[in-house]
Amino acid sequence: MPERPIIHQHSSSAEGALVNAYLVEAENGVVAVDSTLTVTDSKMLRRRLDELGKPLLAVLLTHSHPDHYGGLTELVAGDHVPILAPRGVHDVIRRDDPVKEEILRPMFGDQWPRHRTFPNTVVDDGETVVFDDVSFTVIDLGPSESPHDSPWLLGEDERTAFLGDQVYDHMHCFLGDGFFREWLANIDELSARFPADAVLYIGHGGPVDADAWDWQRGYIETFVAAVESGDWSDPERAQAGVVGAMHSYLPAEELSFLMELSVEPVAAKLGLLEPAPSQPS
Protein backbone atom coordinates (compact mmCIF):
# COMPACT_ATOMS: atom_id res chain seq x y z
CA MET A 1 0.00 0.00 0.00
CA PRO A 2 1.33 3.46 -0.82
CA GLU A 3 1.62 5.93 2.03
CA ARG A 4 -1.14 8.48 2.43
CA PRO A 5 -0.45 11.65 0.52
CA ILE A 6 0.35 14.81 2.48
CA ILE A 7 -1.74 17.88 1.73
CA HIS A 8 0.18 21.17 1.88
CA GLN A 9 -2.06 24.24 1.97
CA HIS A 10 -0.56 27.37 0.39
CA SER A 11 -2.46 30.49 1.43
CA SER A 12 -1.76 33.76 -0.31
CA SER A 13 -1.62 37.21 1.20
CA ALA A 14 -4.56 39.61 1.49
CA GLU A 15 -3.12 41.41 -1.58
CA GLY A 16 -3.48 38.11 -3.42
CA ALA A 17 -7.17 37.67 -2.38
CA LEU A 18 -6.36 35.20 0.41
CA VAL A 19 -6.65 32.42 -2.12
CA ASN A 20 -5.44 28.88 -1.47
CA ALA A 21 -3.65 26.43 -3.68
CA TYR A 22 -2.70 22.92 -2.54
CA LEU A 23 0.24 20.62 -3.09
CA VAL A 24 -0.72 16.97 -2.67
CA GLU A 25 2.54 15.18 -1.99
CA ALA A 26 2.66 11.52 -2.95
CA GLU A 27 5.67 9.25 -2.57
CA ASN A 28 7.31 10.12 -5.88
CA GLY A 29 5.65 13.30 -7.04
CA VAL A 30 3.25 16.14 -6.35
CA VAL A 31 -0.18 17.04 -7.72
CA ALA A 32 -1.21 20.70 -7.36
CA VAL A 33 -4.77 21.91 -6.95
CA ASP A 34 -5.22 25.45 -8.33
CA SER A 35 -2.42 28.00 -8.62
CA THR A 36 -3.28 31.31 -6.82
CA LEU A 37 -3.62 34.70 -8.55
CA THR A 38 -0.48 36.85 -8.32
CA VAL A 39 3.05 36.46 -9.64
CA THR A 40 4.48 36.63 -6.10
CA ASP A 41 2.10 34.05 -4.62
CA SER A 42 2.46 31.61 -7.49
CA LYS A 43 6.27 31.92 -7.41
CA MET A 44 6.14 31.11 -3.69
CA LEU A 45 3.92 28.13 -4.47
CA ARG A 46 6.49 26.91 -6.99
CA ARG A 47 9.25 27.39 -4.41
CA ARG A 48 7.34 25.25 -1.91
CA LEU A 49 6.96 22.60 -4.58
CA ASP A 50 10.69 22.68 -5.35
CA GLU A 51 11.47 22.37 -1.63
CA LEU A 52 9.61 19.07 -1.57
CA GLY A 53 12.20 17.77 -4.02
CA LYS A 54 9.67 15.82 -6.09
CA PRO A 55 8.42 16.42 -9.63
CA LEU A 56 5.12 18.12 -10.43
CA LEU A 57 2.88 15.44 -11.93
CA ALA A 58 -0.29 17.39 -12.73
CA VAL A 59 -2.42 20.40 -11.83
CA LEU A 60 -6.15 20.13 -11.12
CA LEU A 61 -8.42 23.17 -11.46
CA THR A 62 -11.47 23.62 -9.21
CA HIS A 63 -13.18 26.32 -11.30
CA SER A 64 -12.83 29.01 -13.91
CA HIS A 65 -11.95 32.09 -11.81
CA PRO A 66 -8.62 33.91 -12.30
CA ASP A 67 -7.58 33.76 -8.64
CA HIS A 68 -7.29 30.00 -9.20
CA TYR A 69 -5.77 29.73 -12.71
CA GLY A 70 -3.78 33.00 -12.91
CA GLY A 71 -0.69 31.50 -11.25
CA LEU A 72 -0.41 28.48 -13.56
CA THR A 73 2.51 29.90 -15.56
CA GLU A 74 4.75 30.34 -12.49
CA LEU A 75 3.55 27.08 -10.93
CA VAL A 76 4.32 24.82 -13.88
CA ALA A 77 7.45 26.88 -14.72
CA GLY A 78 7.91 25.22 -18.10
CA ASP A 79 7.20 21.64 -16.93
CA HIS A 80 5.09 19.73 -19.45
CA VAL A 81 2.38 18.43 -17.16
CA PRO A 82 -1.33 17.84 -17.65
CA ILE A 83 -3.54 20.68 -16.35
CA LEU A 84 -6.92 19.06 -15.87
CA ALA A 85 -10.45 20.43 -15.83
CA PRO A 86 -13.79 19.66 -17.47
CA ARG A 87 -14.44 21.06 -20.95
CA GLY A 88 -16.65 23.82 -19.54
CA VAL A 89 -13.82 25.15 -17.35
CA HIS A 90 -11.43 25.16 -20.33
CA ASP A 91 -13.98 27.07 -22.41
CA VAL A 92 -14.90 29.68 -19.78
CA ILE A 93 -11.26 30.46 -18.95
CA ARG A 94 -10.40 31.00 -22.62
CA ARG A 95 -13.60 32.98 -23.24
CA ASP A 96 -13.33 35.28 -20.20
CA ASP A 97 -9.55 35.76 -19.90
CA PRO A 98 -9.45 38.90 -22.11
CA VAL A 99 -12.16 40.49 -19.92
CA LYS A 100 -10.33 39.47 -16.74
CA GLU A 101 -7.16 41.06 -18.20
CA GLU A 102 -9.00 44.37 -18.59
CA ILE A 103 -10.38 44.25 -15.04
CA LEU A 104 -7.41 42.78 -13.16
CA ARG A 105 -4.53 44.66 -14.82
CA PRO A 106 -5.55 48.03 -13.27
CA MET A 107 -6.20 46.35 -9.90
CA PHE A 108 -3.07 44.20 -9.70
CA GLY A 109 -0.59 45.75 -12.17
CA ASP A 110 2.38 43.47 -12.84
CA GLN A 111 1.17 41.05 -10.16
CA TRP A 112 -1.47 39.80 -12.61
CA PRO A 113 0.68 37.54 -14.81
CA ARG A 114 1.39 38.92 -18.29
CA HIS A 115 1.40 35.42 -19.78
CA ARG A 116 -1.39 33.12 -18.65
CA THR A 117 -1.39 29.37 -18.99
CA PHE A 118 -4.66 27.53 -19.59
CA PRO A 119 -5.78 23.97 -18.85
CA ASN A 120 -4.64 21.48 -21.49
CA THR A 121 -6.37 18.21 -20.59
CA VAL A 122 -10.13 17.59 -20.52
CA VAL A 123 -11.77 15.32 -17.93
CA ASP A 124 -15.39 14.18 -17.87
CA ASP A 125 -17.77 14.32 -14.92
CA GLY A 126 -16.95 11.49 -12.49
CA GLU A 127 -13.66 10.66 -14.20
CA THR A 128 -10.88 9.39 -11.94
CA VAL A 129 -7.25 10.17 -12.71
CA VAL A 130 -4.35 8.49 -10.91
CA PHE A 131 -0.89 9.97 -10.32
CA ASP A 132 1.73 8.00 -8.39
CA ASP A 133 -0.99 5.69 -6.97
CA VAL A 134 -3.09 8.61 -5.68
CA SER A 135 -6.52 8.97 -7.26
CA PHE A 136 -8.56 12.12 -7.86
CA THR A 137 -12.16 12.19 -9.10
CA VAL A 138 -13.74 15.28 -10.62
CA ILE A 139 -17.31 16.51 -10.06
CA ASP A 140 -18.45 18.62 -13.03
CA LEU A 141 -20.93 21.02 -11.42
CA GLY A 142 -21.45 23.42 -14.31
CA PRO A 143 -22.31 26.98 -13.24
CA SER A 144 -22.11 27.55 -9.48
CA GLU A 145 -19.89 30.11 -7.75
CA SER A 146 -18.20 30.74 -11.12
CA PRO A 147 -19.54 30.08 -14.65
CA HIS A 148 -18.09 26.56 -14.45
CA ASP A 149 -16.98 24.71 -11.31
CA SER A 150 -15.27 21.37 -10.79
CA PRO A 151 -14.45 20.16 -7.26
CA TRP A 152 -12.13 17.18 -6.85
CA LEU A 153 -12.26 14.24 -4.45
CA LEU A 154 -9.05 12.73 -3.15
CA GLY A 155 -8.87 8.94 -2.85
CA GLU A 156 -11.54 6.29 -2.90
CA ASP A 157 -13.85 7.53 -0.14
CA GLU A 158 -15.58 10.93 -0.09
CA ARG A 159 -13.86 12.18 3.06
CA THR A 160 -11.38 14.57 1.46
CA ALA A 161 -12.50 17.12 -1.10
CA PHE A 162 -11.02 20.15 -2.84
CA LEU A 163 -14.13 22.26 -3.26
CA GLY A 164 -12.80 25.44 -4.79
CA ASP A 165 -15.17 28.28 -3.85
CA GLN A 166 -18.36 26.27 -3.20
CA VAL A 167 -17.81 27.31 0.42
CA TYR A 168 -15.89 30.29 1.81
CA ASP A 169 -14.56 30.18 5.37
CA HIS A 170 -16.29 33.17 6.95
CA MET A 171 -15.06 35.62 4.35
CA HIS A 172 -17.16 37.72 2.03
CA CYS A 173 -18.08 35.99 -1.20
CA PHE A 174 -18.18 36.68 -4.91
CA LEU A 175 -21.64 36.31 -6.43
CA GLY A 176 -21.02 38.50 -9.44
CA ASP A 177 -21.43 35.78 -12.06
CA GLY A 178 -25.06 35.57 -11.04
CA PHE A 179 -25.51 31.79 -10.74
CA PHE A 180 -26.75 31.89 -7.16
CA ARG A 181 -29.70 29.56 -7.88
CA GLU A 182 -27.38 26.92 -9.31
CA TRP A 183 -24.94 27.51 -6.44
CA LEU A 184 -27.68 26.93 -3.82
CA ALA A 185 -28.80 23.75 -5.62
CA ASN A 186 -25.19 22.50 -5.68
CA ILE A 187 -24.84 23.23 -1.95
CA ASP A 188 -27.91 21.08 -1.27
CA GLU A 189 -26.53 18.27 -3.38
CA LEU A 190 -22.95 18.39 -2.10
CA SER A 191 -23.89 18.78 1.57
CA ALA A 192 -26.05 15.65 1.31
CA ARG A 193 -23.32 13.78 -0.54
CA PHE A 194 -20.36 14.14 1.82
CA PRO A 195 -20.17 12.32 5.17
CA ALA A 196 -20.31 14.47 8.33
CA ASP A 197 -16.61 13.92 9.02
CA ALA A 198 -15.41 14.95 5.56
CA VAL A 199 -12.55 17.46 5.44
CA LEU A 200 -13.27 20.22 2.96
CA TYR A 201 -10.28 22.03 1.47
CA ILE A 202 -11.57 25.27 0.02
CA GLY A 203 -10.45 28.26 -2.03
CA HIS A 204 -10.33 30.91 0.72
CA GLY A 205 -9.60 29.93 4.35
CA GLY A 206 -10.25 26.50 5.81
CA PRO A 207 -10.13 23.58 5.83
CA VAL A 208 -13.73 23.44 7.06
CA ASP A 209 -16.23 20.75 8.02
CA ALA A 210 -19.87 20.11 7.20
CA ASP A 211 -21.08 23.08 9.29
CA ALA A 212 -19.78 25.35 6.57
CA TRP A 213 -22.62 24.43 4.18
CA ASP A 214 -25.30 26.11 6.30
CA TRP A 215 -23.22 29.24 6.75
CA GLN A 216 -22.64 29.48 3.00
CA ARG A 217 -26.32 28.90 2.16
CA GLY A 218 -27.24 31.63 4.67
CA TYR A 219 -24.74 34.04 3.14
CA ILE A 220 -26.13 33.61 -0.37
CA GLU A 221 -29.77 33.81 0.75
CA THR A 222 -29.08 36.91 2.86
CA PHE A 223 -27.31 38.56 -0.07
CA VAL A 224 -30.05 37.85 -2.60
CA ALA A 225 -32.79 38.94 -0.18
CA ALA A 226 -30.90 42.18 0.51
CA VAL A 227 -30.57 42.90 -3.22
CA GLU A 228 -34.26 42.13 -3.79
CA SER A 229 -35.41 44.41 -0.97
CA GLY A 230 -33.28 47.37 -2.11
CA ASP A 231 -34.82 50.50 -3.64
CA TRP A 232 -33.10 50.43 -7.05
CA SER A 233 -34.44 53.82 -8.07
CA ASP A 234 -31.49 54.95 -5.95
CA PRO A 235 -28.72 52.46 -6.88
CA GLU A 236 -26.09 53.94 -4.54
CA ARG A 237 -28.36 53.62 -1.54
CA ALA A 238 -29.47 50.15 -2.58
CA GLN A 239 -25.81 49.08 -2.88
CA ALA A 240 -25.03 50.50 0.57
CA GLY A 241 -28.00 48.63 2.02
CA VAL A 242 -26.75 45.29 0.69
CA VAL A 243 -23.21 45.95 1.93
CA GLY A 244 -24.63 46.81 5.37
CA ALA A 245 -26.76 43.67 5.48
CA MET A 246 -23.79 41.50 4.58
CA HIS A 247 -21.59 43.10 7.22
CA SER A 248 -24.33 42.28 9.75
CA TYR A 249 -24.32 38.65 8.57
CA LEU A 250 -20.51 38.59 8.64
CA PRO A 251 -18.90 41.39 10.68
CA ALA A 252 -15.53 41.10 8.92
CA GLU A 253 -13.70 42.83 6.11
CA GLU A 254 -11.97 39.88 4.41
CA LEU A 255 -12.81 39.87 0.69
CA SER A 256 -15.51 42.50 1.19
CA PHE A 257 -14.52 43.93 -2.22
CA LEU A 258 -15.67 40.71 -3.91
CA MET A 259 -19.11 41.00 -2.31
CA GLU A 260 -19.34 44.71 -3.15
CA LEU A 261 -18.52 43.99 -6.79
CA SER A 262 -21.34 41.43 -6.87
CA VAL A 263 -24.25 43.67 -5.89
CA GLU A 264 -24.93 45.35 -9.24
CA PRO A 265 -24.55 42.20 -11.38
CA VAL A 266 -27.03 40.33 -9.16
CA ALA A 267 -29.44 43.29 -9.21
CA ALA A 268 -29.17 43.21 -13.02
CA LYS A 269 -29.73 39.44 -13.06
CA LEU A 270 -32.87 39.96 -10.99
CA GLY A 271 -34.09 42.59 -13.45
CA LEU A 272 -33.77 45.39 -10.92
CA LEU A 273 -31.04 47.28 -12.76
CA GLU A 274 -29.60 47.65 -16.27
CA PRO A 275 -26.74 45.13 -16.76
CA ALA A 276 -23.20 46.50 -16.30
CA PRO A 277 -19.99 45.15 -17.90
CA SER A 278 -18.74 41.94 -16.29
CA GLN A 279 -16.82 41.94 -13.02
CA PRO A 280 -13.68 40.26 -11.71
CA SER A 281 -12.84 37.25 -9.49
Ligand SMILES: [Zn+2]
Ligand atom coordinates in the same frame (compact mmCIF):
# COMPACT_ATOMS: atom_id res chain seq x y z
ZN1 LIG B 1 -11.59 32.22 -5.38
